[in-house]
Amino acid sequence: MAERTIEDQLREQYVTLLPELTRVAEHLKTQIEYFLLPIARHLKPHESLLVKARVKDCNSAIDKLRRGNPGGVFDRNHPEIYNLLSLRDLVGVRVMAFPSGRAMEVDRLLRLEFGDWIADPIRDGTGKQLAFKYNGQYTQSPMHWIRSLAADLAFKYRRYTESVEDIPCEYQIVSTLIGLFWDIEHAAIYKQAPNLKGLEPVMREQTYAVYLALKAFEDEFERQIQISESSTHD
């Protein structure tokens, strides 16, 4: 009989977790959309706010665990050290806002609700912040969700049943232009072939050039809107 590999073990864990991951993703997305209603109701015609949820797919999750090790290999002597629940972005929600001033407002509003999630901002190569990112955990309940003020730094929802499993989640807030660029970069390139993820570091300079161009576009757009609005009010 063929030997059971670490990948087999992780695939089994993924299949077991998937229904719960899907529910948590939907729950977090709905919760965020609800909290953002005060902004969404008052968007101007040229502004946008988009909330997307995703569960990391099985191959990407296994690949990310593997890449966490030197040489991108698993230590086959210690299969017990690998657990998909150690990935902080197993469930993710991305809020894309345009223009970037709206992204700041979104961040302020969500911090009121998720104040105990851990901040881990995404930065470009120069250290400038590109997006807000926060990590937390959910414990899923099939019947209802009970918010517990547990000592750890995350929202915790106690399960109705005896078994409790914390699901790591993250939410990001990013300008729409950069968010859509990430959608293309990640979905069109790396998702088709997770092994190409290793190209990311060597593409850093080119990626940074894209960020600069998108930021310049956004800044100029906002400047023109401000000029136009101030001339209307005069």
Add this chain to the structure above:
Amino acid sequence: MPRQSEKTHLLDSAGYVYNFERMMYINRQAKKAFSYEYIDDNPESVIASSIQEPNKKQDWLIYTNLPMSEGTEQEIKRVLQ
């Protein structure tokens, strides 16, 4: 923006090729490999002397920032063969 190109130029001219599956710069003839993080975090002078360091063993010489477990080292050597 800090440029990687000066460091990668050193590696290119010493016959190292970036392998994006392993995220390592590898020279099969010299039987040496550098993790991307090792290149990223160390100055050019350290990288240059690591490149110059002779591999006296017949085995692979692997440079990483963090110490590797025995199992990880074995697995890297296995996939590099």
